Amino acid sequence: MRNKKPKYNQIIEAAVAVIAENGYHASQVSKIAKKAGVADGTIYLYFKNKEDILISVFEEKMGQFIEKIVRGTSQLDSADDKLFTLIEMHFRQLSEDHHLAIVTQLELRQSNTKIRLKINQVLRPYLIVIDDIIKEGAREKVFRDNLNIQLVRQMIFGTLDEVVTNWVMKEQKYDLVQQAWEVHAFITHGLSANK
Amino acid sequence: MRNKKPKYNQIIEAAVAVIAENGYHASQVSKIAKKAGVADGTIYLYFKNKEDILISVFEEKMGQFIEKIVRGTSQLDSADDKLFTLIEMHFRQLSEDHHLAIVTQLELRQSNTKIRLKINQVLRPYLIVIDDIIKEGAREKVFRDNLNIQLVRQMIFGTLDEVVTNWVMKEQKYDLVQQAWEVHAFITHGLSANK
Amino acid sequence: MRNKKPKYNQIIEAAVAVIAENGYHASQVSKIAKKAGVADGTIYLYFKNKEDILISVFEEKMGQFIEKIVRGTSQLDSADDKLFTLIEMHFRQLSEDHHLAIVTQLELRQSNTKIRLKINQVLRPYLIVIDDIIKEGAREKVFRDNLNIQLVRQMIFGTLDEVVTNWVMKEQKYDLVQQAWEVHAFITHGLSANK
Amino acid sequence: MRNKKPKYNQIIEAAVAVIAENGYHASQVSKIAKKAGVADGTIYLYFKNKEDILISVFEEKMGQFIEKIVRGTSQLDSADDKLFTLIEMHFRQLSEDHHLAIVTQLELRQSNTKIRLKINQVLRPYLIVIDDIIKEGAREKVFRDNLNIQLVRQMIFGTLDEVVTNWVMKEQKYDLVQQAWEVHAFITHGLSANK
DNA sequence: AATGAATGAGTATTCATTCAT
DNA sequence: TATGAATGAATACTCATTCAT
Numbered sequence: 001m002r003n004k005k006p007k008y009n010q011i012i013e014a015a016v017a018v019i020a021e022n023g024y025h026a027s028q029v030s031k032i033a034k035k036a037g038v039a040d041g042t043i044y045l046y047f048k049n050k051e052d053i054l055i056s057v058f059e060e061k062m063g064q065f066i067e068k069i070v071r072g073t074s075q076l077d078s079a080d081d082k083l084f085t086l087i088e089m090h091f092r093q094l095s096e097d098h099h100l101a102i103v104t105q106l107e108l109r110q111s112n113t114k115i116r117l118k119i120n121q122v123l124r125p126y127l128i129v130i131d132d133i134i135k136e137g138a139r140e141k142v143f144r145d146n147l148n149i150q151l152v153r154q155m156i157f158g159t160l161d162e163v164v165t166n167w168v169m170k171e172q173k174y175d176l177v178q179q180a181w182e183v184h185a186f187i188t189h190g191l192s193a194n195k
Numbered sequence: 196m197r198n199k200k201p202k203y204n205q206i207i208e209a210a211v212a213v214i215a216e217n218g219y220h221a222s223q224v225s226k227i228a229k230k231a232g233v234a235d236g237t238i239y240l241y242f243k244n245k246e247d248i249l250i251s252v253f254e255e256k257m258g259q260f261i262e263k264i265v266r267g268t269s270q271l272d273s274a275d276d277k278l279f280t281l282i283e284m285h286f287r288q289l290s291e292d293h294h295l296a297i298v299t300q301l302e303l304r305q306s307n308t309k310i311r312l313k314i315n316q317v318l319r320p321y322l323i324v325i326d327d328i329i330k331e332g333a334r335e336k337v338f339r340d341n342l343n344i345q346l347v348r349q350m351i352f353g354t355l356d357e358v359v360t361n362w363v364m365k366e367q368k369y370d371l372v373q374q375a376w377e378v379h380a381f382i383t384h385g386l387s388a389n390k
Numbered sequence: 391m392r393n394k395k396p397k398y399n400q401i402i403e404a405a406v407a408v409i410a411e412n413g414y415h416a417s418q419v420s421k422i423a424k425k426a427g428v429a430d431g432t433i434y435l436y437f438k439n440k441e442d443i444l445i446s447v448f449e450e451k452m453g454q455f456i457e458k459i460v461r462g463t464s465q466l467d468s469a470d471d472k473l474f475t476l477i478e479m480h481f482r483q484l485s486e487d488h489h490l491a492i493v494t495q496l497e498l499r500q501s502n503t504k505i506r507l508k509i510n511q512v513l514r515p516y517l518i519v520i521d522d523i524i525k526e527g528a529r530e531k532v533f534r535d536n537l538n539i540q541l542v543r544q545m546i547f548g549t550l551d552e553v554v555t556n557w558v559m560k561e562q563k564y565d566l567v568q569q570a571w572e573v574h575a576f577i578t579h580g581l582s583a584n585k
Numbered sequence: 586m587r588n589k590k591p592k593y594n595q596i597i598e599a600a601v602a603v604i605a606e607n608g609y610h611a612s613q614v615s616k617i618a619k620k621a622g623v624a625d626g627t628i629y630l631y632f633k634n635k636e637d638i639l640i641s642v643f644e645e646k647m648g649q650f651i652e653k654i655v656r657g658t659s660q661l662d663s664a665d666d667k668l669f670t671l672i673e674m675h676f677r678q679l680s681e682d683h684h685l686a687i688v689t690q691l692e693l694r695q696s697n698t699k700i701r702l703k704i705n706q707v708l709r710p711y712l713i714v715i716d717d718i719i720k721e722g723a724r725e726k727v728f729r730d731n732l733n734i735q736l737v738r739q740m741i742f743g744t745l746d747e748v749v750t751n752w753v754m755k756e757q758k759y760d761l762v763q764q765a766w767e768v769h770a771f772i773t774h775g776l777s778a779n780k
Numbered sequence: 781a782a783t784g785a786a787t788g789a790g791t792a793t794t795c796a797t798t799c800a801t
Numbered sequence: 802t803a804t805g806a807a808t809g810a811a812t813a814c815t816c817a818t819t820c821a822t
Contacts (some may be wrong), residue, residue: 029795041798042805113218113305190380225812235814238816502608537767541748550739552743581774613791624809626794629794
């Protein structure tokens with residue numbers, strides 16, 4: 001497998017660090033190579049081009065991010081618990097890795113439209129998890145059953161994403177995880193069956 | 196009045212069109228000049244540099260966008276009506292100007308940090324409108340009164356923004372304005388006083 | 391006559407000031423126009439192009455410079471007196487007009503080869519004065535009579551010019567006119583008939 | 586050794602040729618690169634920017650020029666011999682490299698103030714050689730002992746420089762080296778102890 | 781004569797990618 | 802595998818000059 005090779009991971013980690021420290025537009029391939037301790041040309045033995053590095057960064061990092069949330073929520077029994085855990089883990093994971101938070105919330109968004117479409121693909125499994133929770137909540141009658149699932153998923157993701165982005169832009173000065181309660185309340189109220 | 200400077204507006208309109216059609220990174224000054232029907236050098240009689248064009252595009256367009264919403268909501272009496280109108284106008288205005296929607300939701304986000312900070316400044320009045328509606332709702336007892344206003348505002352803005360972005364990315368194939376009802380329901384439920 | 395027009399002289403004077411204050415390369419036509427109190431386009435009613443302004447500056451200013459020296463030396467009877475007067479007046483005139491000294495010694499030399507060839511034409515009458523002094527000195531037997539006049543003239547001019555340039559580059563901190571004695575001694579010894 | 590970096594020298598030589606043939610202002614980096622047989626970008630592996638190329642041209646070429654004169658004069662015993670050799674070598678070296686003569690006498694003088702200050706630094710060792718010869722001549726009693734050394738050095742350098750510049754401007758149509766005798770006579774007479 | 785808004789040609793530099801070793 | 806020297810495409814901005822008024 002591709003990621004069995006240690007240099008592959010070195011380059012991914014170097015890319016995250018370089019982007020977080022220098023910003024997207026100042027992150028040259030040569031800088032990433034230097035940080036990774038390899039020659040510029042070596043990068044191209046592991047990645048097709050610069051775009052491929054960026055997409056791979058997102059794939060690897062968000063892959064783990066999502067997988068943890070999938071595992072964390074799958075053991076739970078109620079939609080409500082699952083939703084809270086999803087929010088809490090979303091916030092916690094980014095809280096615990098500031099570099100990753102900067103890269104995903106701010107820097108990678110400066111990439112061109114092509115990369116961002118690819119990023120959306122990587123996010124799909126996460127969106128499916130959200131969809132499943134919504135459906136489960138509807139089955140459990142804690143959420144309304146006439147919800148437009150796609151729209152609701154967008155609203156939930158948009159809510160979480162903006163809250164995290166604000167936290168990053170305010171330089172992570174306050175406790176993000178602590179906000180999970182209120183965000184959870186907002187969403188569950190928003191979707192609740194009884195007015 | 197602005198139409199005393201017809202070239203200024205020509206350039207702004209040309210910039211929106213060029214960015215929407217070519218993408219942020221492929222929007223050369225010369226392309227904007229050509230579209231505006233002026234010489235390259237003329238751009239620099241009206242704008243300090245390329246950055247200034249982009250910031251001005253946002254200022255002019257979002258300025259009008261926000262002003263209309265401010266006016267539209269100010270005549271209403273309840274927080275609930277105001278919130279619905281805000282959502283509906285937010286969606287309608289971007290629905291009616293696809294170029295602008297592409298530029299604000301996708302392209303301008305690729306800009307560098309300096310431009311994005313400026314963009315945040317321009318958005319501030321909009322965020323204040325949202326804050327005021329939240330406060331008014333709390334006074335009216337239709338919203339909970341222990342809300343963290345900053346957080347709620349982020350959640351509302353994130354919700355709207357993500358819904359619009361999805362609509363743009365799906366190439367505006369469906370009716371965005373129609374979704375205002377459900378988004379409004381989600382948010383008002385989310386903030387409602389009674390569980 | 392061309393220079394009967396007051397604006398012509400305004401522009402010439404403005405050009406000298408602008409070049410002396412900003413340096414050759416930062417002396418845009420628009421800056422000169424502003425300093426002269428006329429519109430950019432007006433410049434072109436009096437001068438063919440920017441090159442013509444610069445050449446005219448040199449013509450006008452060096453024309454006066456040379457004419458004074460011609461008059462000053464013509465009343466004298468010996469080559470030796472004439473030579474001293476030429477040196478003294480050369481130094482004095484530039485000493486008394488620092489702007490002109492900066493422009494002729496430093497800034498105008500940054501102009502392109504075409505302008506500098508033209509400048510050499512303007513200097514020709516001055517070189518003829520030098521030639522005549524050399525010939526007169528030879529007739530008077532105070533200078534050697536087998537001198538290569540062209541070469542001697544170059545050496546004399548080079549000597550004066552470099553002394554003035556050094557004085558300008560050292561920011562006119564010492565008295566240039568005072569050096570006329572030693573320069574005169576150097577040249578007259580250098581040309582003297584008896585070893 | 587410098588020939589370990591063949592590209593560095595290729596670029597220097599190309600720069601001299603391009604400047605001599607096209608003039609200072611028409612010497613684009615791309616032209617130099619083409620002449621040197623390298624890509625435009627390669628220039629920037631060896632030089633910081635265009636200014637750095639020009640300064641390096643002068644440093645390299647004038648460095649050799651001066652070093653040869655230092656070596657040539659150091660083996661001689663009298664100030665008179667040294668002065669003659671300095672003049673002869675000055676003229677001979679520029680005679681033998683017309684491109685270099687054009688570049689140093691005409692083109693590089695069009696450069697901006699920053700480059701010209703750097704050029705003055707490079708020339709300093711040459712001026713010190715002249716100073717030393719003047720002092721030695723004074724000790725030997727062949728030159729006057731009350732000379733203002735700085736002024737004399739300026740006069741000598743100005744003399745040589747103007748003679749060379751005239752030769753270059755007259756398109757090198759006559760023999761420059763042959764003039765060394767008369768220039769030497771002018772200077773030694775000019776400085777001689779006995780009237 | 782005078783204006784000044786408009787013009788548009790011209791160029792240094794960066795950096796992702798290649799390929800000979 | 803790994804290297805890193807070399808490549809070369811791509812672009813914002815200035816300013817001398819024009820010309821409609």
